[in-house]
Amino acid sequence: MTHFFIQLTVRNNSIRRDTIEKRFLGDFKQTKFLKEQKCVIFSADFIQNNFILEKKDKVVRFQINLVKGLSISKSSNEKQINYSPEITINTDKDEVMIKTDPSGTDLIYFSILDNGDLVIASHLKYIIALHPKLLNELDYKALVEYLFCHSTLGTKTLFKNIKLLPGNSKITISNWMKNPKKAFERGLNEKQSWFEFPKDYQKGVDIHKTARDISVYLENQMKNYSEIEDIKLAFLLSGGLDSRILVSAIDKKWMKKVETYTFDSLLDGKEIKYATGVSDILGVPHKYRVVSEDDILTYCYKHMWFSEGLSNHVISIRHALYEKVKGDKVFFDGFLGDGSLGGNYLIHNERIVRKFDSPEERLMENLIVKEYGFPKKHFFSIIANSKEEITNILIQGMKEQRNLLHTIENELLEQEILLTQTRARGYMLGGSRSFSHLAPIYLPLSHPEIYAKYLQVEPKLRKKRKLEMLILNSLNKELAEYPTTSLIWYNRLFFTKFVKLGFKSLQFLESLFRSRIILRYSSVPYFEWLRKRNHYYNFVLDILSDDAIIWNILDRENTMKFFHNFIKRKNHMHKFILHIVDLEIILRLFFALKEDDEKIVLVNDSNKKYKEFKLKPSLEYLKDIVRKQ
Structure with a gap:
């Protein structure tokens, strides 16, 4: 993925390239620095020609992750559309236009500094490293949301004055130098969607045709990556369906560029066992590593730093694996397949939809049940300092998350996308994004054209992950018949009731x-x-x-x-x-x-100070990790 930092100033710009560049960690193949009177942009990528940074007349155009955003539904003789995020800056007209990733997995952060400067970056740590005073105010609501769902909701981050731009949005910020905060607020309020996701399930959709379409889309997408020179295609291969679908989408002539990697807690665990079988069938190299307690502790802090906060300690073992194999690789992971179709079986039960008065209450219930014994709302009243606020904070956060959605006519579909978005942010930050300093990490199933196809299929047709099995069958029949850790042998809806x-x-x-x-x-x-x-x-x-x-x-x-x-x-x-x-x-x-x-x-609430505290000296031992950049 493309790493970047942008700062727009209301005065002449004095930021130097080396000040920014030393904060960027990674063996980047391409870097570029652009400095104008009131604009500074630094960009870096592991892949050549994966971003555009150019100035024509008085307009600066910056587009990132070009390979990922290429349209995969068009034939070769049609003009290829690109859905990559794009930022256009016209300092003469005092205008900034931003298009964000349709699927919301290319996260973009922003902050308006006390002096009126506007900062935009691909990673939270770049903003904080260059403007550490932003650490001084924590968002209490965001911390509560994190404790409940391992993610912040809406556009919040853990820090009060750093926000996340909403996905699938065209945002225009006009006259920002006169009053940056009002200009940005006005731009967010007037934002428009730019990719048209379904507003309802498609009645009578042919699931077999949809599966064939998605398999072709995946093959087209993998072709885009395969054609990148001097790059290996590395897959995090689990024992489940999604990862083997991705590897199967590679054309045989490119299989010599493929490598697969697996980790498990047991040497004879099913992840390693089934992944080894998949790699044998495809004839591709396979490496694996067993998760150990020492590995977890060794890489825990490092993983948390690069993941920017949303984690699962098991995933930190990937650092042990990736650090040994990094270099000239593009890594692929599964999600959103499991997150948006058969996997989210809870929202397919219409009785759950009717059970609660508000969509926010339903989303909270879905999160609770989805995690099998996740804390109930009343649990927070036991452990929280501010007991009466907890439920209200979570409900309000989910309302904010819901308000970011495009217009959706079907209530069930709205719940599905809400739950997927909430889990997707945690997955991105806790998983794939935390390795973005080692190599590009992509989630092909999150491509907007593929995701839109998924959403057309009614939930009742997805039982037992039928759609994924049909996709895999289109790509590789032998792998479709091979055992998987994905729970496909019983009706999930039936299981959920109990x-x-x-x-x-x-x-x-x-x-x-x-x-x-x-x-x-x-x-x-x-x-x-x-x-x-x-x-x-x-x-x-x-x-x-x-x-x-x-x-x-x-x-x-x-x-x-x-x-x-x-x-x-x-x-x-x-x-x-x-x-x-x-x-x-x-x-x-x-x-x-x-x-x-x-x-x-x-x-x-209302920017009121809730509590003040000072840090303790014991934080000193962590500084080596965060200051090696």
């Missing part, structure tokens, strides 16, 4: 026999790390026992009781524990950029 009842039954049996019953539906070894009271257990305990930043948000005594009950196998809240730990880690890493000892302010 999830809550099943966990209540488990909890009753556990209390009766005073033991822990674990459903081994995943190779993610959360409980193994903590059960042994080993290094990882001590790592988590040290963070929670410390004078932590999160104790400005959560009630320390009640949260620690919750954690110890988890260790004693008295609850199933393993993911929530990770959310607490992850939030503490990322805040400490970002704060390690600070040079001063100013107070940090938690900002609540």
Whole structure:
């Protein structure tokens, strides 16, 4: 992906190239620096000719991730459209026009500084590294949202004065130098969608034709990548459907450029077993690595820093794998396939849609049930310092998320996209984006033309992940018949009805026999790390026992009781524990950029100061990680 930093000033610009460039980490093949009187742009990429940065007359045009954004539905003799994000700056007319990624996976951040300067960047860390005073105010609402769904909602980030631009938007900011904040607010309020996603499911759609269309789109997209000179195509190959679909889309003549990589918690785990079988069928190189406790600790902080805050510690093992194989590669990962069709089976049950008064309540319920034992709303009233605000904050955040959507006529489709968007942001930041300093990471299934095709298919036709199986069958029949870890052998809708009842039954049996019953539906070894009271257990305990930043948000005594009950196998809240730990880690890493000892302010509704606190000296040991840039 293209890394970039832009600063538009109301005065003459004094920012130097080396000041910006030293903050960019990666073995980039192409960099470019453009400096005008009131505009500075620095851009870098691992692929040659993957961005355009040019000036004609008095207009600066900047377009990123060109290969990813190429239209894949057009024939070769048609003019090829590009859906890549684009920023056009006309300093003479005092106007900025921004088109954001239709699928929302190319994240773009912005901040308006106290002096009126406008900053736009591909990564949160670039803005903070060059303007560390933005750390001084935390968004209390965003922190609460993070604890609940491992992501912030709407356009919020963890920092009050840094926002995320909404996806699939054309935003025009006029006369920004006169009053930057009002100009930007007006531009966001008047934004327009630029890619037309479906407003409703297509009745009577031919699922077999849709599957064939998507398989052709994928082949066209992989052809675009395959034709890049001197680049290997590296796939994160799991035992599931999505990753093998992507590898199968490569034309045989390009298979010599393909490499596959797998990680698992067990040497004989199903991820490694099935991925090895897939690589054998395709005849492509395959490397794997077993997740260990030491690996997790070694790469945890580094992963959290590059992921910019949304994580899963298991994913940090990819650093151990990728760092050894980086260089002249483009990496591919699966999502949004599982996130937007068969995987989101909860929203396919119309009774769930009718059960609640508002879409926001339904989204919250979907998130709760989707994570199998995720915290209920009332749980926050036990551990939160500000008990009465929690539910309202989450509901308001989901309303903000919903307001970013294009007009959708079908209520079920609206819920599906809401849930997918919420999970997609966490997936991007916690997964693929965290390796963007090593090599380009792309999610082919998130291409807008493919995603739009997915959304046409009614949920009832997607049972047992039928659409993915049809796509794979179009690409490689042998792989479609090969075993997979994806849950395709039973009706997910039927299973979902008994999830809550099943966990209540488990909890009753556990209390009766005073033991822990674990459903081994995943190779993610959360409980193994903590059960042994080993290094990882001590790592988590040290963070929670410390004078932590999160104790400005959560009630320390009640949260620690919750954690110890988890260790004693008295609850199933393993993911929530990770959310607490992850939030503490990322805040400490970002704060390690600070040079001063100013107070940090938690900002609540209407920009009111909720709480002030100072950082502790123990953050010093993190500074090596964040300042090697």
